[in-house]
Amino acid sequence: MAVELRSEIFDVGAELRRYQDAVLRARGKYGATVTFIGTMRDFNEGDAVQGMTLEYYPGMTEKHLHAISDEARRRWDVLDTLIIHRVGKILPDEPIVLVAVWSAHRAAAFDACRYLIEELKTRAPFWKQERLPDGMRWVEHNTPP
Amino acid sequence: MAVELRSEIFDVGAELRRYQDAVLRARGKYGATVTFIGTMRDFNEGDAVQGMTLEYYPGMTEKHLHAISDEARRRWDVLDTLIIHRVGKILPDEPIVLVAVWSAHRAAAFDACRYLIEELKTRAPFWKQERLPDGMRWVEHNTPP
Amino acid sequence: MSITVKFFASLRERVGHSEAVVDAAGPLTARDIWARVAGTQPMPPNTLVAVNLEYTAVDRPVRDGDEVAFFPPVTGG
Amino acid sequence: MSITVKFFASLRERVGHSEAVVDAAGPLTARDIWARVAGTQPMPPNTLVAVNLEYTAVDRPVRDGDEVAFFPPVTGG
Numbered sequence: 001m002a003v004e005l006r007s008e009i010f011d012v013g014a015e016l017r018r019y020q021d022a023v024l025r026a027r028g029k030y031g032a033t034v035t036f037i038g039t040m041r042d043f044n045e046g047d048a049v050q051g052m053t054l055e056y057y058p059g060m061t062e063k064h065l066h067a068i069s070d071e072a073r074r075r076w077d078v079l080d081t082l083i084i085h086r087v088g089k090i091l092p093d094e095p096i097v098l099v100a101v102w103s104a105h106r107a108a109a110f111d112a113c114r115y116l117i118e119e120l121k122t123r124a125p126f127w128k129q130e131r132l133p134d135g136m137r138w139v140e141h142n143t144p145p
Numbered sequence: 146m147a148v149e150l151r152s153e154i155f156d157v158g159a160e161l162r163r164y165q166d167a168v169l170r171a172r173g174k175y176g177a178t179v180t181f182i183g184t185m186r187d188f189n190e191g192d193a194v195q196g197m198t199l200e201y202y203p204g205m206t207e208k209h210l211h212a213i214s215d216e217a218r219r220r221w222d223v224l225d226t227l228i229i230h231r232v233g234k235i236l237p238d239e240p241i242v243l244v245a246v247w248s249a250h251r252a253a254a255f256d257a258c259r260y261l262i263e264e265l266k267t268r269a270p271f272w273k274q275e276r277l278p279d280g281m282r283w284v285e286h287n288t289p290p
Numbered sequence: 291m292s293i294t295v296k297f298f299a300s301l302r303e304r305v306g307h308s309e310a311v312v313d314a315a316g317p318l319t320a321r322d323i324w325a326r327v328a329g330t331q332p333m334p335p336n337t338l339v340a341v342n343l344e345y346t347a348v349d350r351p352v353r354d355g356d357e358v359a360f361f362p363p364v365t366g367g
Numbered sequence: 368m369s370i371t372v373k374f375f376a377s378l379r380e381r382v383g384h385s386e387a388v389v390d391a392a393g394p395l396t397a398r399d400i401w402a403r404v405a406g407t408q409p410m411p412p413n414t415l416v417a418v419n420l421e422y423t424a425v426d427r428p429v430r431d432g433d434e435v436a437f438f439p440p441v442t443g444g
Contacts, residue, residue: 011158011162012158012161012162013156013157013158013159013161013162014158016157016158017156017157017158028186028187028188028237028238029186029187029188030184030186031183031184031185031186031288032181032182032183032184033180033181033182033184034179034180034181034182034258035178035179035180035182036177036178036179036251036254036255037177037178037179037180038176038177038251038444039175039176039177039178040176041173041174041175041176041249042173042174043173043174054443055375055376056443057373057375057417057420057436057438059420060417060420060421060436063420085443085444092173093173096443096444097443097444104186105288105289105290106181106183106259106262106288106290107290109181110181110255110258110259113179113255114251114255117251117444120443120444121441121443121444122441123422123441124441124443124444125375125417125438125441125443126441126442126443126444127375127376127377127438127439127441127442127443128442128443129376138376138377138439139442140439140440140442141440141442142440142441142442142443142444143176143250143251144250145250145251145252183367199366200298200299201366202296202298202340202343202359202361204343205340205343205344205359208343230366230367241366241367242366242367262367265366265367266364266366266367267364268345268364269364269366269367270298270340270361270364270366271364271365271366271367272298272299272300272361272362272364272365272366273365273366274299283299283300283303283362284365285362285363285365286363286365287363287364287365287366287367
């Protein structure tokens with residue numbers, strides 16, 4: 001189970017491979033992996049977005065992500081989970097977040113992955129500030145499901 | 146939208162990157178990507194499995210996968226879908242199937258991805274034959290969800 | 291009429307061949323086709339039937355030129 | 368007692384600083400802390416409050432040594 005905050009762009013496939021090869025203690029045991037990848041879009045609420053900055057609460061953000069990862073493992077029969085989230089400056093088309101869940105069966109993997117991203121989006125302390133052509137703007141509401 | 150049958154091992158991350166970079170006509174538009182990866186386990190019904198062979202019905206298998214991809218796009222607001230499925234010989238820990246769905250919003254991506262893998266598992270013409278220490282065995286039932 | 295018949299996976303092994311051509315006068319259903327090609331092998335009750343690459347019922351009539359396939363429950367993914 | 372106070376995102380900009388220390392005699396709630404540190408800025412009704420890295424209610428008493436954080440609705444993921 002891992003939670004990582006990154007200030008640099010990451011490659012989703014390379015991270016999955018790295019985690020599976022080096023960390024996951026379940027080789028040969030997981031039949032199902034479900035991943036959610038959140039990607040920065042180049043528009044929001046009708047405006048062109050050139051980039052964004054993600055602020056977080058050092059200490060609380062990691063604690064919250066670990067807590068929801070623990071909760072997912074309590075609720076569903078999952079073998080392992082990984083959350084990687086960007087902080088700092090991000091450009092359109094870059095990944096913002098990767099949530100991955102490994103399980104023996106697919107229903108648990110889907111349910112746990114969906115739970116993690118919903119909890120992350122509604123409760124984890126992150127704040128987006130968008131760079132528009134005419135200045136910066138704090139995002140007031142998160143995207144609906 | 147793509148459906149691919151592969152007789153060689155593939156790298157999930159590389160395939161996602163290739164598809165996104167070369168094919169996906171939605172750069173800057175998709176905020177959510179959900180993927181399902183089915184991986185070969187080294188046990189089934191209590192027995193050690195050394196490998197498997199995946200048989201399919203050339204023509205019908207591709208047609209079925211295209212049909213469920215079309216249906217997913219009719220039912221949910223998704224931007225694109227990709228299904229890659231192995232055929233032929235497979236070893237434990239290798240990916241058997243990748244289903245990826247790109248959407249503006251995460252609910253549609255989760256729902257469509259889950260629909261695709263359920264439909265694939267229950268209706269697409271593929272048959273697994275396992276290699277056990279004492280011989281080959283056809284898999285009679287698919288894994289429960 | 292001429293019907294192409296295909297068997298897959300465990301049914302292929304049970305029947306002993308993967309493909310056959312039936313030339314006969316109709317009307318015939320998929321079940322009739324099985325009886326002509328599979329010899330004394332009874333059709334397992336969970337057998338799935340496709341005609342021209344689409345799932346269909348085993349008692350549907352087939353037509354000249356159709357491709358009829360018999361296979362066990364699928365196990366992909 | 369001594370309370371560390373943190374502000375994030377739009378609240379940090381609104382209040383004008385990211386961190387402060389309040390030294391005062393208790394009892395005090397998180398809402399009292401805001402009034403002492405944010406000056407004349409009213410607390411927006413959708414403000415979230417955390418004490419020692421856990422979400423809490425704005426009217427909960429705080430204790431000596433606590434870290435109290437104020438921030439707007441979260442927008443990660």
